Amino acid sequence: MRNRIWRALQLSLLGFAALSEAQAVEVEPCAEIYEAEINDLQSGGQTIAGSSVYGVLSLQLESGCILGEKDSTGIRQLYTALPNVPDEKRAKARADLFDAIEAQLEGLPSSTCANPGDPAAACIVGRQLKSIRDVRELLEQGNPPLADPKLSNNNWTVVTGAGRIPISGVALQPLLATECAEGALTPRCRTAVDLAAKLMRSALGTFQAISAHARPTIEGNAEFLSKRDKEWNSYFNDISVQYPWELGFNGWWFQKKTPAEERRGFPRAPARKFIALHPAVGFEYAEGIDGKRTTQGAVVLEVFGYERWHWKDGKAAGRVGASLAISFTDVVGADSVGYGMMFHTPYRNMSMGAVWRDGDSGESVNFIFNLDPSSWINHYRNFDLMEFIKAPAL
Amino acid sequence: MRKHVLLFVHGMGAYVTEAGEADHTWSRAAATALKEQYDKYQLVRRKRFEDRFEVVHINYDTEIFKLVHRWQEESRAILAAGVPAAAPARRLVKWLDDGAQLEDNFAWTHAACVILYRFFPLLRQRVKIHVANQIQKALAPNENGAVSAWSVIAHSLGTIVTHDVLHAMDSTTTTSEAGISVLDTMVPSANLIAMIANVSKVLENDVDVYDSLVVPQSMVQNQSCCFSYFNCNNVLDPFVRPAPFRPGDDKTTWTLARANGAYFDIVTRNAHELNVHSLRNYLVNPAVHIPLLEQLVGVGTITDEEKEEAAKLEDVPLDQLGAEVSELTTRVRSHFGGSDPDASQWFDLAGVFFSMLRGGSNA
Numbered sequence: 001m002r003n004r005i006w007r008a009l010q011l012s013l014l015g016f017a018a019l020s021e022a023q024a025v026e027v028e029p030c031a032e033i034y035e036a037e038i039n040d041l042q043s044g045g046q047t048i049a050g051s052s053v054y055g056v057l058s059l060q061l062e063s064g065c066i067l068g069e070k071d072s073t074g075i076r077q078l079y080t081a082l083p084n085v086p087d088e089k090r091a092k093a094r095a096d097l098f099d100a101i102e103a104q105l106e107g108l109p110s111s112t113c114a115n116p117g118d119p120a121a122a123c124i125v126g127r128q129l130k131s132i133r134d135v136r137e138l139l140e141q142g143n144p145p146l147a148d149p150k151l152s153n154n155n156w157t158v159v160t161g162a163g164r165i166p167i168s169g170v171a172l173q174p175l176l177a178t179e180c181a182e183g184a185l186t187p188r189c190r191t192a193v194d195l196a197a198k199l200m201r202s203a204l205g206t207f208q209a210i211s212a213h214a215r216p217t218i219e220g221n222a223e224f225l226s227k228r229d230k231e232w233n234s235y236f237n238d239i240s241v242q243y244p245w246e247l248g249f250n251g252w253w254f255q256k257k258t259p260a261e262e263r264r265g266f267p268r269a270p271a272r273k274f275i276a277l278h279p280a281v282g283f284e285y286a287e288g289i290d291g292k293r294t295t296q297g298a299v300v301l302e303v304f305g306y307e308r309w310h311w312k313d314g315k316a317a318g319r320v321g322a323s324l325a326i327s328f329t330d331v332v333g334a335d336s337v338g339y340g341m342m343f344h345t346p347y348r349n350m351s352m353g354a355v356w357r358d359g360d361s362g363e364s365v366n367f368i369f370n371l372d373p374s375s376w377i378n379h380y381r382n383f384d385l386m387e388f389i390k391a392p393a394l
Numbered sequence: 395m396r397k398h399v400l401l402f403v404h405g406m407g408a409y410v411t412e413a414g415e416a417d418h419t420w421s422r423a424a425a426t427a428l429k430e431q432y433d434k435y436q437l438v439r440r441k442r443f444e445d446r447f448e449v450v451h452i453n454y455d456t457e458i459f460k461l462v463h464r465w466q467e468e469s470r471a472i473l474a475a476g477v478p479a480a481a482p483a484r485r486l487v488k489w490l491d492d493g494a495q496l497e498d499n500f501a502w503t504h505a506a507c508v509i510l511y512r513f514f515p516l517l518r519q520r521v522k523i524h525v526a527n528q529i530q531k532a533l534a535p536n537e538n539g540a541v542s543a544w545s546v547i548a549h550s551l552g553t554i555v556t557h558d559v560l561h562a563m564d565s566t567t568t569t570s571e572a573g574i575s576v577l578d579t580m581v582p583s584a585n586l587i588a589m590i591a592n593v594s595k596v597l598e599n600d601v602d603v604y605d606s607l608v609v610p611q612s613m614v615q616n617q618s619c620c621f622s623y624f625n626c627n628n629v630l631d632p633f634v635r636p637a638p639f640r641p642g643d644d645k646t647t648w649t650l651a652r653a654n655g656a657y658f659d660i661v662t663r664n665a666h667e668l669n670v671h672s673l674r675n676y677l678v679n680p681a682v683h684i685p686l687l688e689q690l691v692g693v694g695t696i697t698d699e700e701k702e703e704a705a706k707l708e709d710v711p712l713d714q715l716g717a718e719v720s721e722l723t724t725r726v727r728s729h730f731g732g733s734d735p736d737a738s739q740w741f742d743l744a745g746v747f748f749s750m751l752r753g754g755s756n757a
Contacts, residue, residue, distance in 0.1 A: 041437075052437060055695030059441045061543075067395035076395060080539050147573035154611065157542055157582035159621045160398070161689040173693045204395065204542050207582070211540035214579050221576045222530055224568045229527045232520045236457070241464040243487070244514075251515040263515070263600045265566040266523050270516070279483035281471045299472055299480035328480035336479030371471075 028194040029072045030065040038184045050180035054163050054173035075100045079208035098136040104202040105129045128168035156207035165203045172196045230314025235269040240349035275305035275323050282370030289333025298329035300370040319346040327355045334359030397448040398543040405550025406504045409455035421451035427674040431683040437695045450532040454521045458507045465490040505745035525559045533581050545586040549673045553589040554597040557608045564607040564619040586689040588624035590676045596637035604641045610656035615647040622656045629663045630670045636737040664709040665719040680704035
């Protein structure tokens with residue numbers, strides 16, 4: 001064990017010494033910015049410990065010299081342009097992007113080490129460079145499946161906390177803490193900082209190349225979610241409201257009929273519902289004691305019913321339904337309760353039907369219809385009132 | 395390169411305007427509360443909060459409110475119809491006629507939203523897809539490229555909503571690309587999922603929260619939606635005491651995540667405002683915000699001296715606030731027969747706590 005640790009240390013030191021020489025020929029965009037940042041911090045009286053160096057460098061993510069506005073490598077411009085490049089020019093644009101990404105690591109000593117977790121700098125560079133080339137090769141082949149582990153987004157990221165880059169197995173925070181233990185501006189530390197910047201830039205640049213390839217699938221998934229969202233929105237807000245007890249019963253039915261695995265994801269909104277003890281305001285064209293018919297305000301209670309439809313472009317289409325209903329109304333000379341059937345229409349959730357009602361002059365059959373007030377209120381909520389009431393143009 | 399996307403997911407309460415639009419007041423206050431802590435540390439604040447994070451406010455209360463509002467409208471229409479014969483129908487719906495009132499209506503604005511989410515699976519699915527759609531839009535690539543870093547800060551009821559949605563997004567594959575989830579297609583796993591006042595266990599539903607994909611990645615759990623997970627609970631917060639989130643030793647993924655330093659189980663005991671359940675009361679505690687900031691901006695950005703200074707914060711100030719918190723705790727306990735409410739009384743607690751809190755703060 002002791003030998004293995006010693007070997008790793010030797011490799012690490014050798015690797016960083018070699019990196020120092022290689023860096024002499026290539027300017028890292030972060031080098032000057034990092035130096036200025038450290039000088040500024042130190043002139044303000046702050047001592048930068050080795051453990052804080054990663055924190056200083058990570059300030060450059062997003063907006064600075066690592067794929068930000070101060071990044072002179074051109075990688076950012078290449079990947080932001082890639083999704084909009086015409087199909088016939090995409091291969092060339094992608095090749096340019098990968099050339100720029102690979103150039104980040106190409107001048108550095110790299111080695112294919114036997115141990116996949118070898119912490120030596122050359123091994124880290126070797127692993128990352130090989131993986132970048134693997135991705136490039138896959139994408140050049142045409143249309144590789146995104147499920148290929150080499151294209152996994154989780155490999156091509158910088159996990160902010162410890163600066164871990166999964167693809168090369170390096171954690172930048174402890175690495176920089178070790179390399180910068182003797183000072184944040186020592187040559188050894190500067191070399192490690194330059195390497196860290198290149199590793200971050202090349203990993204995140206590769207992620208962007210994969211993401212550009214994934215755009216059609218991402219858009220397809222967005223459509224899928226948007227359609228499901230529309231269906232559920234329609235289920236709750238377009239179709240007549242379900243009272244708590246109805247929602248409870250239909251929910252129980254949904255749980256019973258939908259496989260558990262589907263429920264854990266994004267199941268489709270139901271295409272049916274049961275109606276139970278559902279009251280709504282309505283009107284009854286009722287026969288009075290004198291045999292004359294008048295329209296009376298009523299409350300219609302649907303005792304039990306069923307409605308079904310199918311989903312078309314996120315909307316419920318072909319809605320049909322019926323229910324047994326009781327109509328409550330006050331008609332002189334007639335019972336206050338009538339019994340009948342209601343049929344549902346898709347138009348603003350209106351329902352219509354007929355009820356039988358006993359009265360002093362015998363049994364009468366009356367036409368009834370009911371409304372879904374919330375549906376009407378929602379419909380007219382956004383109307384311009386003045387526009388609505390003004391006289392029509394002649 | 396895109397900024398680190400920071401999603402804030404609200405808890406129970408009314409987060410809609412009178413017109414039914416999403417009200418982001420809580421979310422903005424939450425981001426401000428985090429920024430206050432962020433600005434305390436020299437190296438952290440060297441980059442402005444706004445330059446580092448793209449804050450996204452996730453709202454699902456609009457969907458709960460729409461339903462309750464429809465119930466209220468239907469109920470009021472029936473009551474207003476003035477049909478004496480319809481007394482049975484009026485009795486059926488009368489209790490729904492103040493459901494959508496937003497002021498001082500804790501039974502509806504706090505307890506009902508929790509009950510509706512937990513016990514009404516259809517509404518839960520509605521909320522899930524609505525939130526997923528918002529998350530998808532926030533994380534989708536734009537003209538500046540793809541999002542390479544994102545995190546979630548969820549509070550209270552928002553912890554179970556976040557859990558259910560992220561599990562669904564990380565397990566759902568559409569027909570267009572079998573084998574890779576909606577989430578994995580778009581972004582790497584979340585840097586951090588911070589569950590503040592984590593009630594995901596007590597409100598667990600279709601997915602077992604200990605066996606879901608909302609767990610840090612490890613050697614035994616490759617498919618997961620985060621790199622690190624925060625479980626923050628304050629012992630003075632009555633909501634987190636029944637059925638706390640506490641994966642046992644038999645849950646290998648969590649045991650390994652803990653060993654890897656990817657699962658942070660943070661238990662605090664502090665009261666810096668009467669509402670000990672509030673997100674701000676959690677974030678003000680250095681035991682919460684220091685590791686949280688380190689995961690968001692990098693380990694080592696807060697110096698040991700700064701940590702020592704922050705640790706001097708008094709947990710429960712021994713002033714009037716301390717006495718008020720103690721009194722509130724006693725009143726809540728006495729409502730539940732002198733003991734802590736258990737999981738079955740949790741929903742009652744949601745209404746009781748906030749109405750007592752309002753009473754206390756008015757006093």
